[in-house]
Amino acid sequence: MLRSPLRALLTSPRTRAFHTTPTLLKKAKLEAPTEKPKRVPVPKYTPTPKAIRGSKIKLPAARLLDPATGELGPLTPLPELLATYTTPRQTSSASSSSHTSSTSNDTSESTAEDPSTPLLELEQVSTNPPIVKLIDLKAQRAQTLTLRHRASARPTPVTDKELHLSWSMAPADLAHKLSRTRAELLEKDSACRLTVAVLTKKGQRPPLRAEMREFLSEVLDALGVDPANSSVVGPSPNDNWHASANPDPTPIATGSPSATVLAAGGRVTEWKPAEFARATATLFLQSKASPSASTKLPSKEQLRESVPKSVVGKEERRAKEERNRLLREKERLKAEEDLVKATKDLWGV
Structure with a gap:
C-alpha cells in the first residue's frame, strides 16, 4: 500500500540535522578580513645644505x-x-x-x-x-x-600672593609685616603678583577716603613703590564716594625720599589701579623678575672667543699642511739647483 508523501513524512522517525560546517568556524564571526595597517609615511629628512666655503x-x-x-x-x-x-x-x-x-x-x-x-x-x-x-x-x-x-631661556613663572591688613594695626606690627613681605616676595628673582587687602575690623568705624589714601601711601612706601606714581594719589575709577561721607576728597601727595630710593630699580609697580569700597581698599602690585646669573647672556668678547674646537682644529690643520707644502717646495727647488750645479761641474760648463 502506497503512502502519500505527507503521511510518509509525518510517520517517519525524526532525524537530527547534520552540519558539515566545522564547529569552530561556525562559532567564529565571519567578517571581512582586516587589512594589515600600513606604516605611517615618514617625511624624507632634508637637512639644510651646508654652506660652501x-x-x-x-x-x-x-x-x-x-x-x-x-x-x-x-x-x-x-x-x-x-x-x-x-x-x-x-x-x-x-x-x-x-x-x-x-x-x-x-x-x-x-x-x-x-x-x-x-x-x-x-x-x-x-x-x-x-x-x-x-x-x-x-x-x-x-x-x-x-x-x-x-x-x-624659559619665562619665569608668576606667583600670586595675598596680604591682609587692617586699618587699626599698630605701626610696629605693620612695618614688620610689610618688611617681611617685601623680603620674601618682592625682592626675589622670580616674578610675583601681590594683592594687598586692607579691611575694617568688626565694631570699628570705617575710615574716611583721605585716611585710606594716607594709609595706602605708607604701605606703598614700605613696599618700594613711589606713591606719587601710583593710583592712590589720584581718583580711582570706582571712586563713587558721597561728598557727605568724604568731606576731604583732595588727593594726598605723599612722596618721601625713601620711597624714591626704594623704587629706583622700578621692580615693584602697580599692574591694576587701586580699588576702594566703603570700608575696604585693595592694592594690586607686581614685581618683575630680575635676570639670574644662569640666564645672563655671555658678552660679545666671550662669544667671539668661544669658537668651536672643530673650526680651530681645521684651521690648525690647514696651516700645518701649508707649512709642509712650502717646505717640500723649498726642498724641491734646492734639489733642482743642486742637480743643475752637479751637471755643470760634470761637463765643465
Whole structure:
C-alpha cells in the first residue's frame, strides 16, 4: 500500500540535522578580513645644505658681495679673492717664496694667538651668477650662541600672593609685616603678583577716603613703590564716594625720599589701579623678575672667543699642511739647483 508523501513524512522517525560546517568556524564571526595597517609615511629628512666655503668653492671666478651696500664687485678670479680677503693662514699660492712663506707663517701664528682677530672666509652665495660673500666665523658663532641662549631661556613663572591688613594695626606690627613681605616676595628673582587687602575690623568705624589714601601711601612706601606714581594719589575709577561721607576728597601727595630710593630699580609697580569700597581698599602690585646669573647672556668678547674646537682644529690643520707644502717646495727647488750645479761641474760648463 502506497503512502502519500505527507503521511510518509509525518510517520517517519525524526532525524537530527547534520552540519558539515566545522564547529569552530561556525562559532567564529565571519567578517571581512582586516587589512594589515600600513606604516605611517615618514617625511624624507632634508637637512639644510651646508654652506660652501673657502677652497671648496668650485667657481673659476666670482663677484664679491658688499654686505654694507649690497652691491657686487667686478668679476675676479677665485684664487685672487681667496688670497686677498681670507685669513692669511687660509691662503695657498703655489708660487710663494721661502721668505714669503716664513712671513705668512709668522703672521698666521700671531693671528692664531690673538683671539680678537676675526676668522675671515669666503662663502658661496649662488652659482649663476657666481657670487661670494665674506663672513667672520667668530661673529657668526657668536650670533648662533646668542640665538641659542635666547631660545633656551624659559619665562619665569608668576606667583600670586595675598596680604591682609587692617586699618587699626599698630605701626610696629605693620612695618614688620610689610618688611617681611617685601623680603620674601618682592625682592626675589622670580616674578610675583601681590594683592594687598586692607579691611575694617568688626565694631570699628570705617575710615574716611583721605585716611585710606594716607594709609595706602605708607604701605606703598614700605613696599618700594613711589606713591606719587601710583593710583592712590589720584581718583580711582570706582571712586563713587558721597561728598557727605568724604568731606576731604583732595588727593594726598605723599612722596618721601625713601620711597624714591626704594623704587629706583622700578621692580615693584602697580599692574591694576587701586580699588576702594566703603570700608575696604585693595592694592594690586607686581614685581618683575630680575635676570639670574644662569640666564645672563655671555658678552660679545666671550662669544667671539668661544669658537668651536672643530673650526680651530681645521684651521690648525690647514696651516700645518701649508707649512709642509712650502717646505717640500723649498726642498724641491734646492734639489733642482743642486742637480743643475752637479751637471755643470760634470761637463765643465
